[in-house]
Amino acid sequence: MRDFSHFGGKQLLRITFALGMAFVFCGCGAPTGTVNADDSTASESTADKTPSVKKTTSSTRKPRRYELNMDSSPFNKLNEAEQYVILHKGTEPPGDGGYTLTKDPGTYICKRCNTPLYRAEDKFISHCGWPSFDDEIKDAVKRQRDADGYRIEIVCANCGGHLGHVFHGERLTPKNTRHCVNSISMKFIPEGKELPKPIKNPALKEKEKATSRKPEAAKVEKEEAKPTGK
Numbered sequence: 120m121r122d123f124s125h126f127g128g129k130q131l132l133r134i135t136f137a138l139g140m141a142f143v144f145c146g147c148g149a150p151t152g153t154v155n156a157d158d159s160t161a162s163e164s165t166a167d168k169t170p171s172v173k174k175t176t177s178s179t180r181k182p183r184r185y186e187l188n189m190d191s192s193p194f195n196k197l198n199e200a201e202q203y204v205i206l207h208k209g210t211e212p213p214g215d216g217g218y219t220l221t222k223d224p225g226t227y228i229c230k231r232c233n234t235p236l237y238r239a240e241d242k243f244i245s246h247c248g249w250p251s252f253d254d255e256i257k258d259a260v261k262r263q264r265d266a267d268g269y270r271i272e273i274v275c276a277n278c279g280g281h282l283g284h285v286f287h288g289e290r291l292t293p294k295n296t297r298h299c300v301n302s303i304s305m306k307f308i309p310e311g312k313e314l315p316k317p318i319k320n321p322a323l324k325e326k327e328k329a330t331s332r333k334p335e336a337a338k339v340e341k342e343e344a345k346p347t348g349k
């Protein structure tokens with residue numbers, strides 16, 4: 120234990136104040152739109168980290184679409200760390216996710232809606248710090264331009280939950296694609312175990328209903344698509 124007895128009372132007060140200010144500024148320095156190591160762990164003990172979740176679920180501003188889905192709540196309940204990443208597009212710290220190095224056979228499903236997203240055989244160790252896949256289960260993953268303007272964000276095609284980002288051209292596997300996925304966005308179901316039933320997004324159900332209400336339109340399209348015999 121270090122001896123501080125040579126400091127006077129005023130000096131000790133100054134040091135305590137300086138340490139306190141440093142702590143406050145470190146917390147403010149973290150980007151607000153990104154969830155990192157500190158956000159998921161420190162949020163439990165640091166009061167100033169938690170409001171972003173409460174703030175974005177507040178009724179004082181117009182909620183985003185995926186928050187509306189959360190409010191209607193047909194999906195699995197998420198804890199705070201899961202909400203940070205899945206609903207608020209955060210990123211878990213590299214290497215901390217439970218699935219970064221897993222190789223067991225099975226299926227990775229969406230934590231929020233149980234939709235099967237990735238097969239273990241498409242997983243590879245990229246050493247980037249997050250679980251990596253070079254292919255997805257057909258139609259399970261939707262790509263969209265990230266808010267940063269240059270990366271491609273990947274979300275669950277059913278519930279819209281944030282998964283991570285997809286990169287091309289790195290030549291890490293023959294498919295030349297890397298889905299960089301947050302472990303916390305997924306749940307691993309080992310081979311041989313029954314997959315839970317996916318929870319269909321009500322908004323997509325409505326869309327499908329609307330499409331099926333227009334059989335005439337579909338018939339015309341089919342007729343037009345018929346080969347002419349030439």
Ligand SMILES: [Zn+2]
Nearest residue numbers: 229232275278
């Ligand atoms: Zn989902």
